Amino acid sequence: MRGGMRNPMPEQPADVRNKNFEEVTLGYSPETAVDEAQRCLHCKVPQCVKGCPVNIDIPDFVHAVAEKDFAGAFTILKKKTSLPAVCGRVCPQENQCEKHCILGIKGEPVAIGRLERFVADTARANGQDRSEHVDITPKGIKVAVVGGGPSCLTAAGDLAKMGYDVTLFEALHKAGGVLMYGIPEFRLPKTIVQHEIEGLKDLGVKIMTDVIIGRTFTLHELLGEEGFKAIYVGTGAGLPHFLRIPGENLDGVYSANEFLTRVNLMGAWDFPHRATPVCHGKDVAVVGAGNVAMDSARTAKRLGAEHVYVVYRRSEAEMPARKEEIQHAKEEGVELHMLNNPQEIISNDKGWVTGIKCIRTKLGEPDASGRRSPVEIPGSEHVFNVDMVVIAIGQGPNPLLRHTTPDLVTNKKGLITIDDHEETSIPGVFAGGDIVTGAATVISAMGAGKAAAIEIDKYLSSK
Amino acid sequence: MAKILKKCHLSPAVTELTVEAPLIAHKCKPGQFVMVLADENSERIPLTIGDSDAKAGTITMVIQAVGNTTKHICHDFEVGDEIAHILGPLGQPSEMKKFGTVVMVCGGIGTAPVYPIAKAYHEMGNKVISILGGRTKELIMWKDKMAAISDELIITTDDGSEGIKGFVTDPLRKMMEEGNKPDYVVAIGPIVMMMNVAKTTKPFGVKTTASLSCIMVDGTGMCGGCRVMVGKETKFTCCDGPEFDAHLVDWDNLRKRSKMYVDQESVEYGCGGHCKCVEE
Numbered sequence: 001m002r003g004g005m006r007n008p009m010p011e012q013p014a015d016v017r018n019k020n021f022e023e024v025t026l027g028y029s030p031e032t033a034v035d036e037a038q039r040c041l042h043c044k045v046p047q048c049v050k051g052c053p054v055n056i057d058i059p060d061f062v063h064a065v066a067e068k069d070f071a072g073a074f075t076i077l078k079k080k081t082s083l084p085a086v087c088g089r090v091c092p093q094e095n096q097c098e099k100h101c102i103l104g105i106k107g108e109p110v111a112i113g114r115l116e117r118f119v120a121d122t123a124r125a126n127g128q129d130r131s132e133h134v135d136i137t138p139k140g141i142k143v144a145v146v147g148g149g150p151s152c153l154t155a156a157g158d159l160a161k162m163g164y165d166v167t168l169f170e171a172l173h174k175a176g177g178v179l180m181y182g183i184p185e186f187r188l189p190k191t192i193v194q195h196e197i198e199g200l201k202d203l204g205v206k207i208m209t210d211v212i213i214g215r216t217f218t219l220h221e222l223l224g225e226e227g228f229k230a231i232y233v234g235t236g237a238g239l240p241h242f243l244r245i246p247g248e249n250l251d252g253v254y255s256a257n258e259f260l261t262r263v264n265l266m267g268a269w270d271f272p273h274r275a276t277p278v279c280h281g282k283d284v285a286v287v288g289a290g291n292v293a294m295d296s297a298r299t300a301k302r303l304g305a306e307h308v309y310v311v312y313r314r315s316e317a318e319m320p321a322r323k324e325e326i327q328h329a330k331e332e333g334v335e336l337h338m339l340n341n342p343q344e345i346i347s348n349d350k351g352w353v354t355g356i357k358c359i360r361t362k363l364g365e366p367d368a369s370g371r372r373s374p375v376e377i378p379g380s381e382h383v384f385n386v387d388m389v390v391i392a393i394g395q396g397p398n399p400l401l402r403h404t405t406p407d408l409v410t411n412k413k414g415l416i417t418i419d420d421h422e423e424t425s426i427p428g429v430f431a432g433g434d435i436v437t438g439a440a441t442v443i444s445a446m447g448a449g450k451a452a453a454i455e456i457d458k459y460l461s462s463k
Numbered sequence: 464m465a466k467i468l469k470k471c472h473l474s475p476a477v478t479e480l481t482v483e484a485p486l487i488a489h490k491c492k493p494g495q496f497v498m499v500l501a502d503e504n505s506e507r508i509p510l511t512i513g514d515s516d517a518k519a520g521t522i523t524m525v526i527q528a529v530g531n532t533t534k535h536i537c538h539d540f541e542v543g544d545e546i547a548h549i550l551g552p553l554g555q556p557s558e559m560k561k562f563g564t565v566v567m568v569c570g571g572i573g574t575a576p577v578y579p580i581a582k583a584y585h586e587m588g589n590k591v592i593s594i595l596g597g598r599t600k601e602l603i604m605w606k607d608k609m610a611a612i613s614d615e616l617i618i619t620t621d622d623g624s625e626g627i628k629g630f631v632t633d634p635l636r637k638m639m640e641e642g643n644k645p646d647y648v649v650a651i652g653p654i655v656m657m658m659n660v661a662k663t664t665k666p667f668g669v670k671t672t673a674s675l676s677c678i679m680v681d682g683t684g685m686c687g688g689c690r691v692m693v694g695k696e697t698k699f700t701c702c703d704g705p706e707f708d709a710h711l712v713d714w715d716n717l718r719k720r721s722k723m724y725v726d727q728e729s730v731e732y733g734c735g736g737h738c739k740c741v742e743e
């Protein structure tokens with residue numbers, strides 16, 4: 001038994017990686033992975049599993065790694081997650097599996113995410129992930145999956161394995177959802193996402209990009225003349241929120257979604273080889289403190305910004321971003337300016353951003369979210385001189401589907417309402433992921449896709 | 464993938480493309496547009512559906528080569544080639560009803576998006592007066608097509624080479640000053656033209672709609688790059704529009720935002736950006 005510290009993750013040096021878009025973390029070597037796995041106590045009542053939204057059999061897969069049975073470990077992972085290479089990289093493990101690991105009480109928890117990534121990367125490198133034969137008995141029943149994010153990819157894969165004839169509809173020109181357009185290359189290489197999508201095609205899933213449900217087809221047309229017997233909706237939370245302060249529509253002000261989509265999905269970092277441009281701010285303010293804000297700040301830095309200021313109205317302790325991302329951002333030279341509330345974005349006479357005026361705050365009583373709420377300090381207004389601003393304060397549900405499907409019941413926030421069986425107000429239409437929960441995590445969206453696949457199977461089997 | 468079935472040049476800088484897009488052709492309504500990604504390295508750009516044929520499964524777009532992407536599409540694609548991605552139909556369809564007398568004001572290639580709307584208004588029994596404007600005679604497009612669905616067709620050119628010498632706003636103002644107030648005005652064309660139409664009709668209190676062209680990325684409501692100020696509210700052109708009440712649009716902001724990348728692109732492509740197409 002070994003307690004103490006976990007094996008560190010090898011990574012590119014901070015002052016090198018903040019100038020390129022290659023992956024920051026390099027992954028464990030087999031030796032390190034085995035060493036790390038051997039720290040696990042293989043608990044009889046494993047606490048870690050409770051923290052994993054899809055209940056991965058953590059002790060067993062880690063044990064297989066400790067035994068150098070990497071192929072076996074992969075088989076165990078695949079029983080519960082279809083995207084281990086993704087989850088191993090982007091899960092907020094410190095709030096999930098690793099938070100509950102028993103070793104975390106006295107020392108550091110087992111690096112479960114890093115091991116998951118190692119196993120998935122190994123299987124991808126040696127082809128195991130695509131060679132495993134899956135026996136599928138076709139049922140000849142058509143099921144539609146609306147959206148191309150992690151929740152839909154999971155639902156589509158599971159339904160295909162059950163024998164359904166699955167068609168996935170994605171509005172953009174590439175499936176993957178936030179994994180493609182939001183999370184940057186340096187955290188999640190796009191080849192990995194596309195590799196997983198190719199795997200779905202092997203299972204027989206038809207992927208139709210450039211189709212927007214609500215416009216190209218309505219949900220009712222899919223259920224009617226298009227002949228689908230059930231639908232899974234996982235359209236995500238893609239509607240960017242703005243601050244509603246003066247100056248927000250100036251040139252040089254982006255939503256994080258726009259900034260990241262230009263850079264990730266459209267490859268604007270490679271302009272003019274790729275045709276989509278993006279502003280390269282010299283001094284950039286990023287408003288917000290979640291993963292999205294960290295991704296925006298680190299992306300701006302990589303595009304050559306001298307100063308990137310993260311502006312947040314609470315303190316560092318309240319930042320919702322993953323710890324690792326905050327740490328990485330700091331190492332890369334991103335400057336955190338906590339306890340600042342933006343009031344106005346200022347421009348020159350050509351309509352370009354020249355600064356963002358903020359007022360300092362202090363923390364008061366806890367608010368409805370349980371976090372201490374920011375209280376403005378009168379007279380403390382000051383200006384950050386910047387030539388670009390990225391607003392990363394959250395996303396809501398895109399209203400398109402709701403507007404084009406009046407009988408689809410949503411709540412006050414516009415999120416789709418589902419019952420205990422993941423079913424919406426329209427019989428045969430199921431939903432999950434960010435469109436039901438609001439912006440959450442990759443793994444919770446995948447969990448919802450899995451649960452819905454089971455319910456869809458029950459629903460169709462009972463007919 | 465959308466195969467190009469027909470291509471013709473309406474003027475040196477304007478190309479008409481008919482492509483195979485059965486799902487979109489089946490669904491589109493006047494006023495809607497598509498997002499086009501010509502090939503994997505291109506930019507996603509919005510283009511209006513100028514005409515469509517549900518039976519043949521085709522849509523027609525009229526494209527003015529103003530910058531890198533539009534030039535690429537107009538110059539490098541021929542009949543038989545495939546456009547990598549087309550998404551649509553997008554945007555709110557035009558308001559369809561019997562208004563009475565409608566004036567359709569088209570600047571340059573604005574005629575393409577106007578055509579299906581004007582045609583529908585005509586078929587519904589509205590009196591359609593169309594004003595087609597351009598810098599010079601060669602830039603007036605779809606004259607015959609428009610004549611066929613208009614009760615009255617007025618042409619203006621800046622240089623007087625055809626029709627009335629002047630701007631589209633001149634006959635419009637004259638009409639209203641003479642007491643022939645239309646019930647509804649639709650303006651589609653360069654931003655400055657639409658802004659001036661709005662200024663012209665406002666004192667007469669004539670309901671006026673403009674179809675805004677702004678920079679878009681996804682066209683699905685996800686990025687907010689297409690936001691415009693209408694009244695005191697921020698709207699997303701791709702899903703709330705593209706048509707808005709022209710009297711409420713913050714034209715100055717729209718103009719500035721539509722030039723956001725001019726410097727960057729002109730350095731890279733040497734287009735200059737500060738050419739007539741922008742200032743027009």
Ligand SMILES: Cc1cc2nc3c(=O)[nH]c(=O)nc-3n(C[C@H](O)[C@H](O)[C@H](O)COP(=O)(O)OP(=O)(O)OC[C@H]3O[C@@H](n4cnc5c(N)ncnc54)[C@H](O)[C@@H]3O)c2cc1C
Nearest residue numbers: 147149150151171177178182213236433434440441442445
């Ligand atoms: C920048 C960023 C960083 C993040 N970092 C992390 C992280 O480190 N760890 C983590 O766990 N989570 C992270 N998240 C959150 C996570 O990505 C999301 O919770 C997750 O992707 C939600 O998955 P989903 O399948 O519900 O929807 P999405 O991934 O949003 O996918 C929805 C898809 O549906 C498509 N669509 C929408 N409407 C339609 C329609 N009408 N017709 C057809 N297609 C449609 C969209 O184009 C999109 O591709 C991050 C999010 C962002 C934006």
Ligand SMILES: Cc1cc2nc3c(=O)[nH]c(=O)nc-3n(C[C@H](O)[C@H](O)[C@H](O)COP(=O)(O)OP(=O)(O)OC[C@H]3O[C@@H](n4cnc5c(N)ncnc54)[C@H](O)[C@@H]3O)c2cc1C
Nearest residue numbers: 508509510511525526527530531532533676677678721722
């Ligand atoms: C809803 C909608 C419908 C449209 N329909 C058509 C159409 O039917 N035919 C057509 O030719 N064009 C149409 N446009 C405009 C077209 O999308 C732009 O001309 C195109 O995006 C320019 O791309 P580019 O790379 O060729 O030019 P860029 O190099 O990006 O820009 C060249 C010049 O055009 C300006 N510009 C850039 N994007 C736009 C834009 N979206 N609108 C106006 N000016 C812009 C720039 O400021 C620059 O000066 C439409 C725009 C919208 C929003």
Ligand code: SF4
Nearest residue numbers: 052087091096097113
């Ligand atoms: S999927 Fe995420 S939460 Fe579950 S074990 Fe893997 S890293 Fe932990």
Ligand code: SF4
Nearest residue numbers: 040041043048101102
């Ligand atoms: S709680 Fe920690 S030590 Fe125990 S099985 Fe899970 S990972 Fe291993």
Ligand code: FES
Nearest residue numbers: 682684686687701
């Ligand atoms: S173009 Fe992205 S929201 Fe409209």
